[in-house]
Amino acid sequence: MARGRRKSVLAATGIVWLALAGVSVPASADVTGGSADPSMIAAMKRDLHLDSAQATELLTRESAAGRTERDLRAALGTRFGGAWLTAGAATLVVAVTDPALAGRVRAAGAEPRIVRHSERDLAAVKSTLDKAARPSSGVVSGWYVDTVTNTVVVQARPDAVAAAGEFVKASGADPGVVRVNVSADTPRTTERVALGIYGGDLLRVPLGSCSLGFTVVNYTQHLGGWVTAGHCGRTGDAATPGFDVGATGTFRGSVFPGNDYAWVSHDNYDFEYGPFGMPQVYDYRGNGVWVEGLREAPIGASVCRSGITTGWRCGTVQAKNVTVNYAEGTVSGLTRTSACAEPGDSGGPYLSGGQAQGVTSGVSGNCTSGGTTVFQPLNPILRAYQLKLSSANGPLDPPA
Structure with a gap:
């Protein structure tokens, strides 16, 4: 090209x-x-x-x-718990923490999904990780809010899952919200x-x-x-x-x-x-x-x-x-x-x-x-x- x-x-x-x-x-x-x-x-x-x-x-x-x-x-x-499009933009899914709001979401033309954590809750957990002592890039390549699974994901190297778990523990982030995902990605x-x-x-x-x-x-x-x-x-x-x-x-x-x-x-x-x-x-x-x-x-x-x-x-x-x-x-x-x-x-x-x-x-x-x-x-x-x-x-x- x-x-x-x-x-x-x-x-x-x-x-x-x-x-x-x-x-x-x-x-x-x-x-x-x-x-x-x-x-x-x-x-x-x-x-x-x-x-x-x-x-x-x-x-x-x-x-x-x-x-x-x-x-x-x-x-x-x-x-509000976040939103995402399904394949081909067939459906807009909107997550909510209150089941009583499902009808309101449907009325707007979207599909409701009841979740435990709001978008703000997930952002607060991620912010806790952001403020923690930075791990080596050879151990953890990054972390993010996964709206679809209603969790915060920490991406660990294949040989560093235990070390990634220690990073989460030391950060003070809620372990019930954070999950460690094995990834060989090397972002630069x-x-x-x-x-x-x-x-x-x-x-x-x-x-x-x-x-x-x-x-x-x-x-x-x-x-x-x-x-x-x-x-x-x-x-x-x-x-x-x-x-x-x-x-x-x-x-x-x-x-x-x-x-x-x-x-x-x-x-x-x-x-x-x-x-x-x-x-x-x-x-x-x-x-x-x-x-x-x-x-x-x-x-x-x-x-x-x-x-x-x-x-x-x-x-x-x-x-x-x-x-x-x-x-x-x-x-x-x-x-x-x-x-x-x-x-x-x-x-x-x-x-x-x-x-x-x-x-x-x-x-x-x-x-x-x-x-x-x-x-x-x-x-x-x-x-x-x-x-x-x-x-x-x-x-x-x-x-x-």
């Missing part, structure tokens, strides 16, 4: 090179998106083994399910690749190259730029966005580990006379996919990501509120997907339909033998730096 695109293509389309970044919608907005993008349909056909009609129907169902999940989460409050950041390896790098940084995420604007500082991964550079580092060798940028903020996010400004354009970048994601086939909103996709929904090394790849959301134990430190609040990625894809954007989701953080495996990725959700980035997402529907604020 081509790892870059010609400068003439960029100049003609104005498409911003994004990798896996997500965006936030204003609290009052309900961006449903338009017709399915042909580039996304093509990638879903390839990676999810669907035909065009199936891919289009899947996106329609996922969009409706996302709105239903959002509404029920707000309505059910502390009794999709590290920067050396300068000069690929032509047309998207985001050149002092120690290599990453991928640009979604286009954003900070109206307070009169700056525009892109979100990306925090491990790609430190605050104050210089960067070169896109293909124009005359373009200059600066990491205006960066956090890693703990979180994995950053934003890079475009420093040599006139803010008053933009635009400096399009609200699109490049599909590595010469097309831009429009960013339409910020609605978070439910577990089980399809997602597609873009990055300079592996291009445009799709998968499904597998888990949320994931903590990954990288060699450099732990990163919490990530979302895991079955889409693959490789070094250099860091910071690139994830879309579900036209809805921005987040930026690539790390990977286990690769795009040849298969693997999984984790992304940093976008809303925390937008809030941290007072950014608005650039979209086909105008600048969007993160939800309150």
Whole structure:
């Protein structure tokens, strides 16, 4: 697969090179998106083994399910236990801790599941693990909330199950909620690749190259730029966005580990006379996919990501509120997907339909033998730096 695109293509389309970044919608907005993008349909056909009609129907169902999940989460409050889509988005399952709420869930068009622990309860148990003394990445690769089983899962190496159990015990987390799962996964950041390896790098940084995420604007500082991964550079580092060798940028903020996010400004354009970048994601086939909103996709929904090394790849959301134990430190609040990625894809954007989701953080495996990725959700980035997402529907604020 081509790892870059010609400068003439960029100049003609104005498409911003994004990798896996997500965006936030204003609290009052309900961006449903338009017709399915042909580039996304093509990638879903390839990676999810669907035909065009199936891919289009899947996106329609996922969009409706996302709105239903959002509404029920707000309505059910502390009794909400999470939600997920079954295969093919056939059914949205919504977990509740109170059987009396089952009828309300059915009335909204979802299938109720009665569970013992609320989403907040599970998040509190996971937070206890997050605050515990960090185990070796050779013992525990990470932990996350497993919404479907209503537990918190700790992923242990095959030869380190006992040590993982000791980590759970020492943390003080409720052992009745936590289960240890044996996993040979070795998650790592999709590290920067050396300068000069690929032509047309998207985001050149002092120690290599990453991928640009979604286009954003900070109206307070009169700056525009892109979100990306925090491990790609430190605050104050210089960067070169896109293909124009005359373009200059600066990491205006960066956090890693703990979180994995950053934003890079475009420093040599006139803010008053933009635009400096399009609200699109490049599909590595010469097309831009429009960013339409910020609605978070439910577990089980399809997602597609873009990055300079592996291009445009799709998968499904597998888990949320994931903590990954990288060699450099732990990163919490990530979302895991079955889409693959490789070094250099860091910071690139994830879309579900036209809805921005987040930026690539790390990977286990690769795009040849298969693997999984984790992304940093976008809303925390937008809030941290007072950014608005650039979209086909105008600048969007993160939800309150």
